[in-house]
Amino acid sequence: MAWLLRGVNLPLSAAAAVLILWSLVSSDSYSLRLLTTAGVFAIAVLGYQFIFGYAGALSLAQGTFFGIGAYTTGIIGSQLGWGFEATFALSLAFPVLLAILVAAPVLRLDSHYFALATLGIGQVVLLIAINWQSVTGGANGIPGVPGISVFAIDVPRGWPLLMFVWGLAILAATIAWLAIRGITGHAFALMRSDPLAAMAVGIDIRRLRFKAFLISALLAGAAGALHVHTNRVISPDALEFHIMVAILAMTVVGGRTHIAGAFVGALLLTHLAEWFRFLEHYYLLAYGILLLLMVVAAPWGLVGTAERLRERLLPERAPPPPQPSPIRLAAKPVSGLEIRGLKKRFGGVRALDGIDLEVQPGEILGVFGPNGCGKTTLINIVTGLEAADEGEIRWAGRPIDGVTTDASARAGITRTFQKTRLLEDLTALDNVAVGRWEGGKGPRVGVARQQAMGLLNELDATDAAMIPARNLPQGVRRRVEIARALAARPSLLLLDEPATGLNEGERQALAETIERIAQQGLTLVVVDHDFAFLSEFAHRMVCLDHGTIVAAGTLEEVQHHPAVKSVFLGGPSSPKGARELND
Amino acid sequence: MLFIQLALNGLALGAAYALVALGFVLILNATRAVNFAQGDLVVTGGFIGAALASQLPVPGFVLLPFVMAAMAGVGLCVSALAYWPIRSRPPVSVFITTIAVGIILQNGLNGVFGPEPRTAPALLPGANFEILGLAISRQSLAIICVAALLIAGQLYLTNHTQVGRAMRATAQDRDMAAALGIPVARMVALTFAAAAALAGVAGLLLANQFFVTPTDGTNFIIKAYIAVVIGGWGRIGGALAGAMLIALFETLVSAWIDYTVATGLLYAAVLTILFVRPSGIFGEVEGRRA
Numbered sequence: 001m002a003w004l005l006r007g008v009n010l011p012l013s014a015a016a017a018v019l020i021l022w023s024l025v026s027s028d029s030y031s032l033r034l035l036t037t038a039g040v041f042a043i044a045v046l047g048y049q050f051i052f053g054y055a056g057a058l059s060l061a062q063g064t065f066f067g068i069g070a071y072t073t074g075i076i077g078s079q080l081g082w083g084f085e086a087t088f089a090l091s092l093a094f095p096v097l098l099a100i101l102v103a104a105p106v107l108r109l110d111s112h113y114f115a116l117a118t119l120g121i122g123q124v125v126l127l128i129a130i131n132w133q134s135v136t137g138g139a140n141g142i143p144g145v146p147g148i149s150v151f152a153i154d155v156p157r158g159w160p161l162l163m164f165v166w167g168l169a170i171l172a173a174t175i176a177w178l179a180i181r182g183i184t185g186h187a188f189a190l191m192r193s194d195p196l197a198a199m200a201v202g203i204d205i206r207r208l209r210f211k212a213f214l215i216s217a218l219l220a221g222a223a224g225a226l227h228v229h230t231n232r233v234i235s236p237d238a239l240e241f242h243i244m245v246a247i248l249a250m251t252v253v254g255g256r257t258h259i260a261g262a263f264v265g266a267l268l269l270t271h272l273a274e275w276f277r278f279l280e281h282y283y284l285l286a287y288g289i290l291l292l293l294m295v296v297a298a299p300w301g302l303v304g305t306a307e308r309l310r311e312r313l314l315p316e317r318a319p320p321p322p323q324p325s326p327i328r329l330a331a332k333p334v335s336g337l338e339i340r341g342l343k344k345r346f347g348g349v350r351a352l353d354g355i356d357l358e359v360q361p362g363e364i365l366g367v368f369g370p371n372g373c374g375k376t377t378l379i380n381i382v383t384g385l386e387a388a389d390e391g392e393i394r395w396a397g398r399p400i401d402g403v404t405t406d407a408s409a410r411a412g413i414t415r416t417f418q419k420t421r422l423l424e425d426l427t428a429l430d431n432v433a434v435g436r437w438e439g440g441k442g443p444r445v446g447v448a449r450q451q452a453m454g455l456l457n458e459l460d461a462t463d464a465a466m467i468p469a470r471n472l473p474q475g476v477r478r479r480v481e482i483a484r485a486l487a488a489r490p491s492l493l494l495l496d497e498p499a500t501g502l503n504e505g506e507r508q509a510l511a512e513t514i515e516r517i518a519q520q521g522l523t524l525v526v527v528d529h530d531f532a533f534l535s536e537f538a539h540r541m542v543c544l545d546h547g548t549i550v551a552a553g554t555l556e557e558v559q560h561h562p563a564v565k566s567v568f569l570g571g572p573s574s575p576k577g578a579r580e581l582n583d
Numbered sequence: 584m585l586f587i588q589l590a591l592n593g594l595a596l597g598a599a600y601a602l603v604a605l606g607f608v609l610i611l612n613a614t615r616a617v618n619f620a621q622g623d624l625v626v627t628g629g630f631i632g633a634a635l636a637s638q639l640p641v642p643g644f645v646l647l648p649f650v651m652a653a654m655a656g657v658g659l660c661v662s663a664l665a666y667w668p669i670r671s672r673p674p675v676s677v678f679i680t681t682i683a684v685g686i687i688l689q690n691g692l693n694g695v696f697g698p699e700p701r702t703a704p705a706l707l708p709g710a711n712f713e714i715l716g717l718a719i720s721r722q723s724l725a726i727i728c729v730a731a732l733l734i735a736g737q738l739y740l741t742n743h744t745q746v747g748r749a750m751r752a753t754a755q756d757r758d759m760a761a762a763l764g765i766p767v768a769r770m771v772a773l774t775f776a777a778a779a780a781l782a783g784v785a786g787l788l789l790a791n792q793f794f795v796t797p798t799d800g801t802n803f804i805i806k807a808y809i810a811v812v813i814g815g816w817g818r819i820g821g822a823l824a825g826a827m828l829i830a831l832f833e834t835l836v837s838a839w840i841d842y843t844v845a846t847g848l849l850y851a852a853v854l855t856i857l858f859v860r861p862s863g864i865f866g867e868v869e870g871r872r873a
Contacts, residue, residue, distance in 0.1 A: 058675050105858030111675045112617050112816075116808050117857055120850040123805065131843045241801060245686055252679065282694045288686030295680050296668045 006316070008306045012260050019267070023162075032162050033230070034270055039165035040226045042266035045250045046172045046259065047219025052248075053256035054180055055212035056192025058111055061102075061118035063244030064125050065095035065217040067236075069224025071129060071136065074234025078145045084229075085150065091225035092218055098125075099217035107209050126239045141235025148229050157230070165226050172219055173259050179215065182445030186434045188212075189257075190423055197421035200383065201435045201488045202409035220247075242284055246273075249291045255301025264302050318466040321429060324457050325450035327436075330412045330491040332521040333396035336361045337382070337492060342391035344377055344547075351377040353547035355391070361491075364514075364524040366538030368531050370567060373544040375527040376418060379494045382525075383415045384408045395492060410439060412491040418500060420477040424470035428480045431469055432456060435487025448487075455483040459513055475506040479513065486517065495526045499533045511536035531559070531568075543567060589838050590831065595723035595792065597830030598730035602785035604807040604814075604822040605737055606778035612741065612817055613750045613774035616666060616677035622804030623688040624661075624779050628654050628786025629795035630692050632703035643706035643787055650787050651780040658779025662772050670757070670771070685800060692797040703790035726788045733781060738819055750774060806830075809853050 004010050023035055048062045069091040077087045098121075106117040129136045136142070148155040148164060155164045180188060191198040191205050198205060228234050237243075246269065254265025269287065276283040298305045310316075337359040344352040351374045359365045367375055380386040382393060384405040393401045400408055414435075422431050432452035436442040443451065456465050461479040464472055469480065478498055485493055498514070499507045507530070515537040518524050528534050534541065541558040543551040551561035558564055603625050610618045632643070632650050639646070665680035706725040741747040752760040753770045761767045789795060807822075809829055814821025829849060836845035 056675075058678060102854070105854055111673075112678065113812065113857055115617070115675075115678060116805075116812060117854060119805060120809075120853055124847055124850045127843050127847055245682070248679070248682070282690040284686055285690035285694065288683045288690065292665060292680050292683035292687070295676055295683070296664070299669075299672070299676065 008260075008303065008310055011306065012303070015264075027159070029158055032158055034274060035267075036157075036162045036165050036230055037227075038263075038267045038270040039162070039169045040223050040230060041247065041250060041270060042169045042263050043165075043172045043226065044220050044223035044247050045254065045262040045266050046169070046176050047216040047223070048247050048251050049176065049216075049256055049259070049262060050179075050212040050219075051209070051216040052251060054185070054188040054192070055209045056188075057107075057209060057212075058115045059118045059213065059216065060115050060244055061099075061121050062216060062220050062247050063241065064118075064122035064239060065099065065220035066224040066227070066243055066247070067129070067239030068095045068098060068125065069221030070228040070234055070238040071224075072221070073225040074142055074145045074228045075135060077228075078142050078234075081146075083150075084148045088222070088225050092221045095217040095221035095224075096214055099214050103210055103213055107206060107213060122239070122241070122244070126236060129236050129239050136236075137234070139236060141233060141237075143233050145228050145232045145234055147232070161230065165230075168222065168226065169263070172222070173262070176215075176259050176262075183433060183437050183442060183448055184440065186423070186426060186430055187437045187440075189426070190434050193423060194421050196385070196405075197417070199385075199405035200409055200415050200417070200421075201437070201484060202406050202414070202439060203434075203437060204406045204410075204439060207439075245284065245287060245291075249287045251301075252291055252294050252299075253301060255303035255305075258301060258303040258307075261301045261303040268302075318427075321462075321465040322446070322449045322453050324454035325447070326454050327451040327487070327489065329486070329520050329522060330489050332361045332523075333412075333491055334361070335397045336363065336395075336523055337525070338392075338394040339382075340392050342378075342381065342393065343389045344374075344381060344386065345389060350547045352381070352388070355544075355547075355549060357542065357549065357552075359523060359525060361396075361523050362518075362521050364518050364526065364537055364539045366534030366541045367525060367527045367544060368529055368534055368541065369544035369550075370529060374547040375529075375544055376496055377547075378544070379415060379496050379525070379527055382494060383413055409488055409490075412489070413494070414485040414488045414490040414492075415494040416478070416481045416485050416496055416498060418497045420474070420481045422469040422472075422477060422480060422484075425468055427466050427468055428456065428461065428464040428472060428476070429453060429466060431480055432483045432487050435484040438488070452483070452487060455486050456480070458517065459483045459486075460509070474501045475503075475510070478502065478510065482513075482517075490522070492523045492525070495524070497528050498526065499528050499530055507533050508536070535559075585838075589834050591719065591723065593831040593834035594827070595720075595726050596834060597827035598727045599785060599789050599792070600803075600806045600810055600830050601734065601823045601826035602726075602730050602781060602788070603803045604810040604826050605734060605819070606781040606785070607804075607807045608811060608817060608819055608822050609737065609778045609781065610774055611811070613754050614666060614670070614677070614771060615754055616674050617681065617808075618661075618778065619678055619681040619804055620661065620665075620685040620688060620800070621681075621778065621782060621807060622802065623685040623800030624654065624657065624782035625786040625789065625803050626795050626797060626800045627657060627688050627692060628779075628783030629703055629790030630696055630701060630786070630797075631783065632787040632790055633701040633795075634696070636704045641704070642708045643704045643791065646704065647706070647784065647787060650783040654779040654783030654786075655776040658775040658777070658782075659772055661779065662775035666775065667768070667771065685804070689797050689800055696797065698796060698798075700794040700796045701790060702794050703787050705791045706788065720792075722788070722792050726792065729784060729788060733784065734819065734823055741819065746770075746773075809849070812853065813856060 004013060044062065044066050051057055051059045072091040072094050073087040076082050076090060102121055106114055130139050155161055187203050191203055191208060195205055224238065227238065250265035250269045253268060255261030272286055273283045276286045339355055339357040342352050342355040369375055377386065381388050384403050388401055392399060395413060429449060429452050432455055433448040436448035436451055442448060453465060456462055459479040459482060461476055461483065464476045464480060469477065472480065498510060502510060511533055526534060535555050541555055542549055543558055543564050545567045550563040550567060551558050603621060607618055607621045610616060628650055631653050632646055635646050635649060661684055665684050666677055669676045669680065705722050707721055741751065749765045750770055752765055753767050757767055806829060810825030811822045813828060814825035832849060833845050836848060
């Protein structure tokens with residue numbers, strides 16, 4: 001009962017009930033056929049939601065995968081007379097194989113290149129289908145594709161086929177639900193809205209996108225196979241761009257990250273095409289207008305819009321925060337961070353000009369210096385966000401240069417950012433829980449949330465737990481981000497200007513918190529331009545200027561170092577003199 | 584001799600592709616958005632030219648300003664409907680709205696004019712002439728000349744004028760540009776109008792040489808897109824070189840083997856380039872950050 005009252009479950013369930021009743025009452029063969037088609041497209045849309053919705057990559061190959069599934073069943077079913085069990089399996093396999101084949105060049109590309117490459121693949125497949133006449137039947141295609149017959153039981157058109165298709169659609173929806181529930185869904189959300197932040201907590205974007213691409217191909221193949229069983233004819237029409245457009249429009253109209261949206265979009269647009277039948281083939285005009293309107297006015301789709309409305313009009317009470325549970329950080333390594341001769345230049349600017357640095361395990365190092373001295377570049381290189389031009393970096397005895405950001409996060413190096421990068425719609429608790437993802441091998445969502453709660457307690461952000469990040473003040477956001485970085489169980493944590501934007505009291509409190517979390521054996525590198533803030537907790541200090549270390553040592557040593565004075569107070573000898581001192 | 588004849592044909596086709604790519608790059612450079620409807624805008628220009636010609640039997644160069652003006656209006660509508668309301672969203676949103684605009688144009692044209700191929704009048708009336716046994720079509724020459732003029736004009740505009748600087752500033756950082764007093768909304772509208780007018784020119788020229796049907800836009804946009812990717816995202820000169828390269832490739836390979844093989848090889852080559860050199864043969868204007 002409680003489930004019904006949550007979110008938009010009540011109106012969705014009511015709509016589903018009305019739909020079932022209506023199809024029972026008006027069960028002429030025409031409307032049954034329409035509903036069957038809607039079920040077929042719902043499966044394709046469920047798949048498309050993986051790559052376009054969850055992974056956030058605009059693939060234009062979903063129609064192609066659909067067409068390959070259709071052609072596989074069409075050709076093998078009509079020419080070789082194989083049964084549904086074999087043809088359906090192959091219709092799933094071929095699109096997935098093509099997806100694997102093209103994923104290597106395509107998946108690492110940015111959105112517009114990915115779109116073009118997937119479009120190009122579609123054009124090649126369409127050309128083959130039209131020109132390989134002996135196999136595909138050319139432009140006319142192949143008629144006489146048999147209906148479905150599973151284990152010698154025929155599934156004729158009408159009610160049986162409808163039930164069969166919708167049964168598979170519900171199965172696909174269940175698979176989708178299992179695949180994205182809990183932390184994985186949040187990991188996808190973080191990856192599509194902020195890839196950098198996702199990598200920083202160890203999310204392997206390419207792998208996640210690869211999986212999403214394969215699932216999208218799999219479900220598109222299934223939909224294509226069912227489509228050809230419904231139509232009993234296979235022609236290049238199944239590979240044309242309008243199928244892709246239909247799937248895209250259904251996904252956008254229903255909601256790209258809502259499983260229910262796949263059904264809403266498929267049902268609505270399949271029927272819309274019929275209502276605009278008087279436009280003959282130009283019903284696509286209606287699709288185009290609807291697509292444009294939805295992207296502009298309600299990009300989260302109908303289901304997403306309904307959720308938002310419900311949130312605004314009838315806000316639900318936030319559930320109580322979970323019981324906190326402790327989380328053990330990674331063990332302290334035997335040897336710490338070693339940096340030798342690190343150099344990085346951007347065009348003519350030497351951001352880092354030969355840095356040698358050592359941080360002992362369990363030590364807190366404060367790095368300070370004026371703006372543009374290379375502090376952030378140093379963190380970016382250690383965390384694999386940027387590649388060094390020269391030099392080597394080791395952590396725990398192993399070289400880490402050339403290691404990607406997400407791999408280094410999984411190896412125990414995490415960071416925070418100068419400008420906090422949180423998922424604004426998610427609660428503080430879930431923002432932290434994403435850090436427990438651990439490449440999909442992390443704990444279940446319940447445990448992850450309890451551990452996240454434990455971390456929020458530790459960072460004095462207990463009250464923020466159930467509040468969406470967008471409503472949190474800057475000081476609390478910092479703490480949530482540090483908690484997320486800790487959730488990935490690092491042994492080395494790098495904080496990039498954590499005190500920026502905080503007032504004096506918040507700074508003091510944050511300094512105390514940093515000192516406390518370091519006591520668990522964590523190695524910490526904290527970068528800031530505020531010497532007083534760093535001196536609250538740092539064991540050792542390093543002063544950077546113009547990409548070189550001008551002073552290093554204990555607080556007192558650095559504080560009274562002439563180079564430091566000249567860097568901050570200015571003077572005749574800065575910065576050239578500072579560099580001479582270093583030499 | 585056959586080779587030279589083919590190369591000339593390829594050059595004319597390349598000039599046409601370059602004109603499509605040019606409008607695409609113009610919008611890309613001013614807004615960082617992919618305008619997937621650019622190909623359909625070209626076809627729309629061709630149909631407007633054909634429709635005008637059926638009312639007024641005058642040569643193409645008389646129609647040209649009217650087609651450009653009408654298309655500039657279409658461009659303003661596109662920017663107002665499909666770009667301006669979602670300007671602060673991720674670029675992929677504009678990609679989708681322009682896909683929608685493309686569908687609307689394609690099916691709108693289909694509804695109004697029907698699916699038959701149309702032709703527009705030649706820019707200059709008169710027959711082809713022959714030099715050294717080569718048949719040179721006036722229209723091919725006209726396409727090459729007009730394309731060269733417009734490309735030179737656009738290079739000059741973006742690199743050497745205040746308007747061009749303002750456009751590039753708008754692309755780099757819209758808020759900063761606005762803070763510096765650049766009328767950002769007007770710059771964006773101007774860009775879309777100019778890109779659509781360019782599409783109109785391309786459409787009028789192409790409709791005479793190759794005919795146009797309402798569904799041709801997809802082919803044009805894919806070729807333009809490929810030209811821009813090969814030439815380096817956002818480079819005008821690169822897009823031009825890319826357009827020539829693919830047109831020559833298409834013409835020569837189709838002449839010797841088959842059009843299907845040419846197209847297949849072209850896509851294979853593009854995928855290889857994307858794999859080996861994701862920033863294009865000539866590199867991008869500006870590196871993307873991780």
